[in-house]
Amino acid sequence: MARMFAATNIKLQARIALFLLLTGTVWSAHAEIIPARIFSDHMVLQRGQDVPIWGSAAPNTSISLRFGSYIYSDRSDDSGNWKISVPPQKAGGPYTLTLSGDGETVIHDVYFGDVWLAGGQSNMEWKLSWEINDSDKIIDAANFPLIRFFDVPSEISPTPKKDLSGGTWKKTTPENAAEFSAVAYLFALKNHTEKNVAVGILDNNWGGTPAEAWMSKEALLALPDYRARTQALYQPDIDWPAQFALNDRNAAEKMHRLSSREDALESGAHRFEFATTGWSAQTLPQEFEHIAWLRREFTIDKVPETAILELGDLQQEAFVWINEQLISVEDWRSQNAHYTIPAEMLKKGRNLIALRVGNSWHNKPYVGRADQLWLQLGERKLDLSGGWRYSNHVEPPIPEHIRYEHKPTFLYNSMIYPIRSYGLRGVIWYQGEANVAEAPLYHDLFSALIRDWRNQWQREIPFLFVQLAAFMQPQNPQPDSSWALLRNMQSRTLSLPGTGMATAIDIGDATDIHPRNKQDVAARLWGEAKRVSFGEDVLSRGPTYISHRLNGNKAIIKFAHIGDGLQVSEGDSVKGFILADSAGKYHRAEAKISGDTVIVWNDDVKKPTALKYAWADYPEVNLYNSASLPALPFAIDAL
Incomplete structure (x- = not known):
């Protein structure tokens, strides 16, 4: 760019x-x-x-x-x-x-x-x-x-x-x-x-950017956790034009090499006769470095009428060959590496799958997804998680380039400051994935961003944001989830006046950080806009925890924003609750609706000490209100 x-x-x-x-x-x-x-x-x-x-x-x-x-x-x-x-x-x-x-x-x-x-x-x-x-x-x-x-x-x-x-x-x-x-x-x-x-x-x-990139120098210097990294960018001896020129050259070379068909074909590593001496044996899924070449041979006694190749979600720059014939070129927007292979592309005896994969983001391509690596040959299904040969020495390493768009203030300076007075009804914001690694800091950071922008616009502009969608492979229980913690930091930001949150917790994709259901995200943001910006009396929020009490080994949780009542989207019981025992270990819990409350228990947890709901990277969720809005994730650290 x-x-x-x-x-x-x-x-x-x-x-x-x-x-x-x-x-x-x-x-x-x-x-x-x-x-x-x-x-x-x-x-x-x-x-x-x-x-x-x-x-x-x-x-x-x-x-x-x-x-x-x-x-x-x-x-x-x-x-x-x-x-x-x-x-x-x-x-x-x-x-x-x-x-x-x-x-x-x-x-x-x-x-x-x-x-x-x-x-x-x-x-x-x-x-x-x-x-x-x-x-x-x-x-x-x-x-x-x-x-x-x-x-x-x-x-x-x-x-x-x-x-x-x-x-x-x-x-x-x-x-x-x-x-x-x-x-x-x-x-x-x-x-x-x-x-x-x-x-x-x-x-x-701008894709992949953290919140701090969108904030002013003054706002970040007021945050102890961001002060040093911001000050480091404002040293008088930095020759920024020279730094940017070198970085742009590296970026251009990198993108050319990753996407170049000529470079991909020049090595000949997709051909049968290519010597793989020095290549290592690998299983998938796996993370690699630079430009990764992978080869997997298989034999067939009879060419099937139909064949399907499943390589999971590549979502990076990839070339895929079958028997030296290019069948697909993928990029970071690709959703699923799923291919129907024509019978004439296969042959009796020895066959070859070849992959050339690079990653424009951080030079570390990730190949494969669990349970999504197979080749269907008629009625025979071949597991492709093993048997691969790998090398990242076929081509020279690709150059690193610094993503300055991730640096504190660099997007504020160029994309917010020049328009900071333009009249707005409000802001809609979908961000947070890039800050998951520092989730504990996000509440203070995001709150400071909202206050910073309001200071720039010199009015309390409504600020509506999306709570991150479910993502990553499901784990239950997962009480230490960083994704769940960041969502909690987002919820806490609602303490600022004039804010609204549209949760996407129930419309995520375990293998894709970019869920394709944007309709519900937009509709939920609009619901919050009507409430926050237009002052309408609408049910625009999902069930929200407001209080709890213990009755023996059962936790009774009360919710607000339930409309005509709580309901489950499937089944009879509520999913997604976990309870901690007296030793602090979390267990999956049973739960059922009772009026405007949910009763939560686990027969093996006699003295529950803490409770969490929808607390995982990719949690189970089925609790909704009468407007079909999902309950917001929450945690009670002491019951």
Whole structure:
């Protein structure tokens, strides 16, 4: 992804020219008025609140903004900066905004409606075209010209940037919508259809990024656990342009080599005659390093009419061959390495499966999934977990590159700071996976992020977020789950006013960190938006623990937000509870609904000391309220 830094005057002029070409914004000759890039044709401005519009001009220039019959004015300061505030407006449009001074700038097709910033990492970034449930149907129906997206350029910077490097507002058409955030689009669709207003989305996210990358230097220096790592990035002797240039070269070489068919074929390691002297025996699943080559031979007496190869979820850059014929090229968005093999590709006797796998994320490809490594040959099913030969010396090691987008402040500086005053209805946020390794710190970190953004926007913007989905192979009990702990840290953040949480605990995928059910995520976020931002009396939260009491060896748990009552989605009993005995060891527990409570017990635990619900990487969950919203995970450390 492009990373933009300080530009010369020539580059600045080129950027301005490109801006005009892409946005269609009309400037007169010798125009000096340059609005911030986010202010361009087709934009949506937030209704019902003061809307600041800002930019640059020649120093000490009188500037006016004409909007309908109203004219608002300002004067640029000694540095050429100006800002004009438009008073609250009702929803509507289209309008034309005209900026006048030494020249004139006209911005067309402007609407007032609801504007949301869609932030976070890859589950918010995930595009409609990246295979979600019913993605083709959704894209084909995406004809909503009053739903508009502004894709904030994915960039890094060690210091705050005055403006974005680019970006245009795009109306919703099938062609455009394919590249929209799936969660944000489905959320916007509900806002648009239910409130009958234009909706603008600031699509502002980057896969794999931690929360600290999206925060200001000042906010992070106030957190003891992040102070040192933030200060390390602000040493005066760091030559950032040189560091970034080297890193970009490494990244480009790495991505070329991982995705290059020519490099994959050049070694010949997919061919029968390739010598595997020095290769090691391996079983799968397994983590490797650099570019991993794997070969597995098998013999057949008779070629079957049908054959199916299952390699699990590769989700990385992979090439797959059968008998020297390339059958698939996978990347990180691939969901399942499941292949139907034509009979003519197989032969009686010796056959060969060859894999070339790399990982663009951290140079450590992971190959295979438990119980998802097999080859179906007619009625014969061959286990492929063993019998592999492996080498990562076929090709030179791939270069490491530093992911600066993970560094504290680097995304705030380039993607938040330049738009920090743009009028918002609120924020929708899907992030946390990148912070699981430091889950105990997340409550303070995430709370500080929300306060930081509210300070930047100078108002208490509603902040709605997604509680992480279930992920990883199920283990029960798993009282020390880091994923469960991070979800708990997210729940605790609800103590901040003006926040709402949509849990995805029941719609995860054990083998894919990117669950493809984005519809329920968007619907639950919208439910919380109606409650938090629009002030509606709606049941938008799942059953939430509020109190407990002991009755002998039974724990009786009381819930709020149950609607017309608690219910289970399947079976008769409630799943997902674990109880600790007097020694602190956790056991699976029985549970049943009784009114607005759940009774939890284990006959072998005579004196329960602690209790947890849905506390695992991938927990069992079947407790819901009458709105079909799942109960929130929780822990009681002392019964």
